[in-house]
Amino acid sequence: MIDFRYHVVSLVSVFIALAVGIVLGAGPLRGQIADQLSARVDQLAEEKRQLRSDKDIAEAGVKNRDAFATQVTPLLVTGRLSGRHVVLVSLPGAQNELVDPLTTALKAAGAEVTGRVEIKTTWSAPDRSQARATVVREWSKVLTAPAQQATRSSGSGTPRPSAGAKNATPSRGGTDIRADLQDLLARCLVTANPLETGDPDPVGGQVLNAFSQQGLVAVREKVTGRADLAVVLAPPVATDPVAPSPSPSGADPVRDWVDLSLTLDRAGGGVVLFGPASSALDGGALAVLRAQKQDTRQVSTVDTAGSPMGDVTTIYALSEQGRGDGNAYGFGRGAAAVMPAVSVAEQVAS
Numbered sequence: 001m002i003d004f005r006y007h008v009v010s011l012v013s014v015f016i017a018l019a020v021g022i023v024l025g026a027g028p029l030r031g032q033i034a035d036q037l038s039a040r041v042d043q044l045a046e047e048k049r050q051l052r053s054d055k056d057i058a059e060a061g062v063k064n065r066d067a068f069a070t071q072v073t074p075l076l077v078t079g080r081l082s083g084r085h086v087v088l089v090s091l092p093g094a095q096n097e098l099v100d101p102l103t104t105a106l107k108a109a110g111a112e113v114t115g116r117v118e119i120k121t122t123w124s125a126p127d128r129s130q131a132r133a134t135v136v137r138e139w140s141k142v143l144t145a146p147a148q149q150a151t152r153s154s155g156s157g158t159p160r161p162s163a164g165a166k167n168a169t170p171s172r173g174g175t176d177i178r179a180d181l182q183d184l185l186a187r188c189l190v191t192a193n194p195l196e197t198g199d200p201d202p203v204g205g206q207v208l209n210a211f212s213q214q215g216l217v218a219v220r221e222k223v224t225g226r227a228d229l230a231v232v233l234a235p236p237v238a239t240d241p242v243a244p245s246p247s248p249s250g251a252d253p254v255r256d257w258v259d260l261s262l263t264l265d266r267a268g269g270g271v272v273l274f275g276p277a278s279s280a281l282d283g284g285a286l287a288v289l290r291a292q293k294q295d296t297r298q299v300s301t302v303d304t305a306g307s308p309m310g311d312v313t314t315i316y317a318l319s320e321q322g323r324g325d326g327n328a329y330g331f332g333r334g335a336a337a338v339m340p341a342v343s344v345a346e347q348v349a350s
Contacts, residue, residue, distance in 0.1 A: 070101075070308045074108045077315040082110035084322060085197040087189045087227035089264070090118040090220070091257045091285065093235030095276070098305050102231065102274070105311035111318075112198060115223030117189065117208070119260070122215050124253040129177070131214040136180045139207050142187055178256065182263040185211065190268030191226040198225040228268055229318050232261045233305070234275030234285040258289045265299045270321025272300045272314050279303060280332030290334035303330030313339040 086106055088099065099116065106113055122128040188204035188211075191197060204226060211217040234257070258273075265271040279286040280303040289301055300317040304310035313329050320326060320340045327336045 073105055073308055073312055076312050077105055077109040080109040080315050080319045081106065081229075081322075084111045084229055084318070085114050085225065085227040086111045086229045086231060086318065087114045087223065088116040088221075088231050088233065089189065089260075090116065090233045091235055092119055092121045092123070092253070094118075094233040095236065095306070098233055098274070101308070102233075102305075102311050102314065105308075105315055106231075109315045109319075111229075113221075114198065114225050114227045115189075115219065116221040117185075117223065118218045118220050119257070120216055120218060121253070123181075123217070124256045128215070131216060132181050133177050135207075135210050135214055135216065136177050136184065139184055139210060140180060142184060142203060142207060178259075179263075181216075182260050183267070185217070185260070186263045186267035189223065189227060190230055190264055191228060192268055194228060194269075196226055197228045200224065201226050228270070229321060230264045230268060230271045231314060231318070232257075232264065232271060232273045234273055234279045236276045237278040237281050237284045254283065254285050254288050257285050258292070261285075261289065261299050270300075270318065270324075270326070272302055272317045272321060272326075274302045274305050274310070274314050276305045277303050277330070277332050279305075280330065280334060286328075287333065290328050298326045300326035301328045301330070301334075303328075303332035303335060309339075316340040316342065 088103070090096075090099070103113055122131065184207055188201070188207045201223075205223070208217070208219060208223060212219060261271050261273050273286055273289055275284065275286050278284060280290065280301075281287055286301045286303050289299060300321055302310055302313050302317055304313055310330070316339055317326065317329060327340070328334050329337055329339050331338060
């Protein structure tokens with residue numbers, strides 16, 4: 001058992017050590033300690049100045065890099081999408097500021113932008129299932145109309161399938177409202193038949209109007225005709241993501257967006273899912289798509305949205321999609337390369 005004498009000795013030892021420290025600190029060690037502290041403060045101040053300088057240089061480098069890329073973009077993309085028609089589809093939460101620079105790059109590449117449609121959150125909202133069913137019920141006949149084969153004249157004059165072209169997706173039986181809804185929208189926006197691209201589509205316009213009236217989509221730029229290629233703009237992932245509400249099909253909204261991208265790809269000539277770096281993180285549309293196994297001809301993903309590099313990469317990815325190929329591009333999780341490889345022959349030809 002520890003007795004009172006032990007406690008007294010312990011307390012005395014503590015006070016003696018404290019007194020010795022005070023005497024040494026105020027006496028022979030005072031100058032040395034002060035010098036060490038002063039030197040450390042000066043070192044930290046210098047490190048702070050260096051870090052600030054490095055930060056300023058890095059920011060200036062990024063700004064000037066983007067300015068350089070913006071100026072050379074027309075040279076890099078000219079002619080890449082000549083004769084192509086591209087529709088823009090914005091998913092809920094997609095950044096509107098991405099649209100103008102991407103549209104400028106598409107036009108510089110020779111593409112005709114046929115319009116922009118924004119998907120509303122009601123697309124997957126459980127309480128809007130009746131609105132979705134109404135559109136499908138009233139317009140399902142559009143899905144059962146015979147689809148024409150997409151053909152392109154070869155050098156010999158013999159019609160042959162267009163590279164990457166696919167038949168319009170037919171109705172999936174009317175039992176899956178979500179799937180038929182995707183098919184309907186795809187029918188309004190894209191086609192695999194090069195003879196149908198760009199021309200006015202009265203039926204598609206009526207269906208889009210029905211979508212708008214039910215609050216499922218908003219037509220931000222009038223759709224002037226059907227496109228053969230599509231860019232789907234994905235939203236960033238929130239810093240504090242909220243668990244998504246399940247849709248009537250049991251899938252979450254992000255899964256619905258990915259399925260819509262795949263449906264547009266099946267019905268048209270190719271799709272690029274385009275989003276900021278965070279969209280390749282857990283919970284992002286690009287992450288979900290990249291985790292899925294796709295067919296050989298897959299939807300391409302670009303995770304560098306918001307930069308001139310991302311716009312150029314998307315142009316090249318669309319060109320690649322038109323040839324029947326695709327991959328994951330950028331620097332986020334799951335990316336296969338920064339951008340599609342460009343051969344010397346392609347560069348000279350452009």
